[in-house]
Amino acid sequence: MEIIQIVGLGLIATVLILVVRxxxxxxxxxxxxFTGLFIFLYIIGRxxxxxxxxxxxxxxTGIPSIYLKTILKIIGIAYIAEFGxxxxxDAGQEGVASKIEFAGKVLILVMAVPxxxxxxxxxxxLMPPGG
Incomplete structure (x- = not known):
């Protein structure tokens, strides 16, 4: 199971980080x-x-591909913003992290407008005329 490998890597990295910190x-x-980046790149392949x-x-279903692509881009923005x-x-920069999350939300809104x-x-x- 892949999740066991990922959790194992995370646990080993955590122990090393605590020792080295x-x-x-x-x-x-x-x-x-680098541990986070490795896990991210490993999962992105899936x-x-x-x-x-x-x-x-x-x-x-006949849904135009532009809508699916837009939704996938929105999901990608959400994941990348959260990861960043x-x-x-982790570096202790809560203010910068909040700005990254805000930028992700704005970009999602921009992508969702169409x-x-x-x-x-x-x-x-669908509404009747004059309704």
């Missing part, structure tokens, strides 16, 4: 950042299968 805090931070399945599903904010938080526009147009099209 007293003598070399910068090295401990780098170890934490996402390809999910994306392929979602594309097939969208194709079968957590690494910055989808919201289509939804509003669809709802308005």
């Amino acid at each position: 007293e003598q070399k805090p910068m090295f401990a931070f780098l170890l934490a950042a 996402i390809d299968t999910v994306i392929s399945m979602l594309e097939q599903l969208a194709e079968q 904010a957590q690494i910055v938080r 989808i919201i526009h289509v939804i509003v147009e669809t709802v308005l099209g």
Whole structure:
């Protein structure tokens, strides 16, 4: 099971970080950042299968691919912003982490506007004239 390997790596890294932090805090931070990056890159490879399945599903249902791509970009922004904010938080920079999260939320809103526009147009099209 892959999750056991990931948790094992996380636990080993945590022990090493706790041991090293007293003598070399910068090295401990780098170890934490590289561990997080390694796990992130390992998992990102698994996402390809999910994306392929979602594309097939969208194709079968007739949903335009632009909507699926936009939703996947939104999900990507959320994950990357969270990942970046957590690494910055590990470095003790809560203020910068909050700004990363805020930027992620704004970018998600910007990406969602076209989808919201289509939804509003669809709802308005379903309403009777003068309604």
